[in-house]
Amino acid sequence: MSALATPVAVGTGTGARRRPRPARSPWLHVTMIPVTLLWLSPIVFVLFVAVRSYDDIAGRGLGAFPASFSTEGFATALTEGGVLLALGNSVVVTAFAVFASLALSSVAAYALSRFAIPGRRTILLTMLAGNLLPPQILLVPVASITEAIGIADTRTALVVVQVGFGIGFYTFVLHGFMRSLPTEVFEAARLDGAGPGGIFWRIVLPLSRPSLAALAALATTWIFNDLIWAMTVLRTESKFPITAALLNLQGGYASAWNVVAAGSLIAAVPTAIVFFMFQKQFVSGLLVGANK
Amino acid sequence: MSAQTSAPRRRSGLARVPLLVWVFLLVPFAIELFWVFWPAANSFSLSLTRWDGITPAEPIGLQNFRDLAADPIFLTALRNNVIWVFGFGGLSVVGGLVLAVTLNKPGPLVGLYRSAIYLPMVVSLAVSGLFWRVMYAPDGPINGTLGLLGLESLERQWLADPAVALGAVLIAAVWRQVGYIMVLYLAGLKGTDPTLEEAAAVDGASAWQRFWRIVMPQLRGVNTVVFAVTVIDSLRTFDIVWAMTRGGPYNETQLLSTYMFQQAFTTGNLGYASAIAVVIFALAIGFIITYLARQARTED
Numbered sequence: 001m002s003a004l005a006t007p008v009a010v011g012t013g014t015g016a017r018r019r020p021r022p023a024r025s026p027w028l029h030v031t032m033i034p035v036t037l038l039w040l041s042p043i044v045f046v047l048f049v050a051v052r053s054y055d056d057i058a059g060r061g062l063g064a065f066p067a068s069f070s071t072e073g074f075a076t077a078l079t080e081g082g083v084l085l086a087l088g089n090s091v092v093v094t095a096f097a098v099f100a101s102l103a104l105s106s107v108a109a110y111a112l113s114r115f116a117i118p119g120r121r122t123i124l125l126t127m128l129a130g131n132l133l134p135p136q137i138l139l140v141p142v143a144s145i146t147e148a149i150g151i152a153d154t155r156t157a158l159v160v161v162q163v164g165f166g167i168g169f170y171t172f173v174l175h176g177f178m179r180s181l182p183t184e185v186f187e188a189a190r191l192d193g194a195g196p197g198g199i200f201w202r203i204v205l206p207l208s209r210p211s212l213a214a215l216a217a218l219a220t221t222w223i224f225n226d227l228i229w230a231m232t233v234l235r236t237e238s239k240f241p242i243t244a245a246l247l248n249l250q251g252g253y254a255s256a257w258n259v260v261a262a263g264s265l266i267a268a269v270p271t272a273i274v275f276f277m278f279q280k281q282f283v284s285g286l287l288v289g290a291n292k
Numbered sequence: 293m294s295a296q297t298s299a300p301r302r303r304s305g306l307a308r309v310p311l312l313v314w315v316f317l318l319v320p321f322a323i324e325l326f327w328v329f330w331p332a333a334n335s336f337s338l339s340l341t342r343w344d345g346i347t348p349a350e351p352i353g354l355q356n357f358r359d360l361a362a363d364p365i366f367l368t369a370l371r372n373n374v375i376w377v378f379g380f381g382g383l384s385v386v387g388g389l390v391l392a393v394t395l396n397k398p399g400p401l402v403g404l405y406r407s408a409i410y411l412p413m414v415v416s417l418a419v420s421g422l423f424w425r426v427m428y429a430p431d432g433p434i435n436g437t438l439g440l441l442g443l444e445s446l447e448r449q450w451l452a453d454p455a456v457a458l459g460a461v462l463i464a465a466v467w468r469q470v471g472y473i474m475v476l477y478l479a480g481l482k483g484t485d486p487t488l489e490e491a492a493a494v495d496g497a498s499a500w501q502r503f504w505r506i507v508m509p510q511l512r513g514v515n516t517v518v519f520a521v522t523v524i525d526s527l528r529t530f531d532i533v534w535a536m537t538r539g540g541p542y543n544e545t546q547l548l549s550t551y552m553f554q555q556a557f558t559t560g561n562l563g564y565a566s567a568i569a570v571v572i573f574a575l576a577i578g579f580i581i582t583y584l585a586r587q588a589r590t591e592d
Contacts, residue, residue: 010514042423042467043411045433049426062429063436095463104320108562115309124453125584130328133578134528136552136569140338140562143330144345164327167320180453196310226418232557243418247535248520250422257426264422268415275414276428279407286472287479 036208047223050074050261057257072175076208077249083263085238086245090143093155093222093241097162098216106208107275109174110200114186127168135165146233153235162223162234170215175213176206210281215276218285221271241266310503335573338566345562356567366568369539369546372458373575376529376547379459381522383466387471388518393503395474396481406478410471417468421535424464425451428536452539454544461545465532475517480514481507513586520583527576548572 049062053070060067078084108127112120124140142161143152181204189199205212227243234240237248246263253259275282339356343349360366391409395402412420428436428450435447450460484507492502508515530549533539539546539554546554547567556565 028399030403031406032394036405039408039467041433042427043415046423046426061428061431061436063431063433083528104323105393107316108320111309111313115313117309117317118315121588123317125588127321127324128587129580129584130324130332132576132583133328133332133525134524134549134569134572134576136528136530136549137335137573138328138331139553139569140325140556140566141334143557145327161327164323168324168328171320196313196316200316221414223359225418227416227418227534228553231553241415244529246418247424250535251427260422261426264419267419271414271416272411275411283410283475286475 020132037190038144045263046265049257050265051260053257054256054258058255065259070258073256073262076253076256076259077263077266078126081249081253081259081263082237083242083243083249083266084146086240086242087266087270089155089239089245090224090241090243093158093162097159097166097223098219100159100163101166101219102171102212102216104163105170105199106174106212108167108171109178110204112163112171113175113178114204115196124172128172131165131168131169131172135228138165139228143232153233153239155239157233158241161229161234162226165229170219173215177208181207212276214281214285217274217282220274221282226270332573335566335569338563339570341566342561342562343563344560347565352563353388356564359564360567360571365543365546365551366548368543369548369551370571372544372546373527373548375458376462377523377526379462380465380469380480380526380529384469385518385522387466387470389477391470391474392477392481393507398477406474409474412468413471415468416537417465417531420464420468421461421532424460424467424544425536427464428460430590452541452543457537458539458545461536463534464536465529468532468546473522476518476521477511482512484510516582516586520579520586523575523579527572548575 048066049057049266050073051069052066053068053072056064056066056068056070111117112124114243118122146152146157146161151160185240186201186205189203194202224241225243226241227247230241230244234244237245240248246260246267247262250260308581338349340351340353341349342355343355391415395406395409426432429435430449434450438447448456451457478516488510489502489506492506497505529547530553533545533550534553535546537545539550542550548571552565552568552572555561555568
């Protein structure tokens, strides 16, 4: 815990006085610098392994510092390892699933937050509950449903399943936001003759941009990082998203650590980009549901 | 859906419901019903059958559950899941809370520390598993570091040694989870009232006392969420174990989720797998309700 040793001299009654900034002890950095380095070490080591040549790893061991620089790991992973193809699958599935989830859940949230729908609280909580269920209880029936309706082993099935499982949560979050929009805006639009569809499109959607962005950042990482749904719905390797493809890669290139490491890094790049570009939205997305 | 047909309450700001709005609501709701609630209900009925996915399911009553009670691998998985809830949950909550308190006040480098701690969260669980496979490899960095420190006696085949494999996987999972918990607690700390702590400090309370008596009680809401989220996540854990060990060696790292998946899609015992899923559901439902109850209160 941080040192809170502060010579506090707060006049209890004087509201005008700013509280003094606590003096930082060097212990914060003395502990946090090693902790941070330790925390980043798996990523750094994987990077080291990924840029070494196969011969270097085989000769000097996996734990040694790089004595070679080679991109053969990346090249092998992307082409023969099928990582590029899998990355494409992941991007397509994620893009469609995120868009469809947010589109469907924003209209549902609009309906629930702005109209006197009977039992709307129950509906809302039921939808949220669906998202909290352990996926295991859905896997076997979902696999047979995809077969029954003829979309087994297709990327469409993966998109549909991701949407079905996710919309409850997104609806819940968007509902919380849309409910807080001021009523006056709606009254004004109604007086101007806008119908419910027009109000949604011209007023609610633009105003909801911040929370849609937060959810989009969060949903992108969730769907892109998913493994269990992909393994449940897909059978053909060429349709696998990156997570499932990497596990195969790891089986196929068991001794070629540089290929496995390069593949894992490539898989981490898209979500890392989303994270760094939308760090604020991402964090605010994570906080959803934890707010007081 | 509209079970309550009592007269709709007139609330300010809530208009009557046009047809289009019903479509807005019912299409997503129907999709969720079809892809979530219907399959979930099916799992319950499947758990009472023996089914290989090809021949028709054969109803066998509670036989699957009786078999589970006598299945040593299931019992290992159940035990491991209990260890997982406490180990994974405990370590990530304590770690996340300590880091949040440490990094609560802004200062030089603090933003950097925070980013480093929650960076692993963007890496998928499957990829985290692969990262840590590299770390735990027999000639990998962990054994290498132990060798450098002269601790050769501690070197081992981390993921192949039944005695330590579960712990090794657990550390990898905690590495990824701590940042998430830290973010939740950082937000909670932002909502606490600093003047209370200052007043207690003036009265001579130690940092430890202030934390437990002043700060912690104000974090009650966050604690509930963290607790529920952690347990639900623990029971769902699948990817990282699958990526690192597939439940091996000798089923020593089997969790309920991995065993369920294996039974369903490797062995093809779909009825038996559904019974395991029902057990997972039964263990999770209490925490799901806790979380929902809290969300329902904030909705008011």
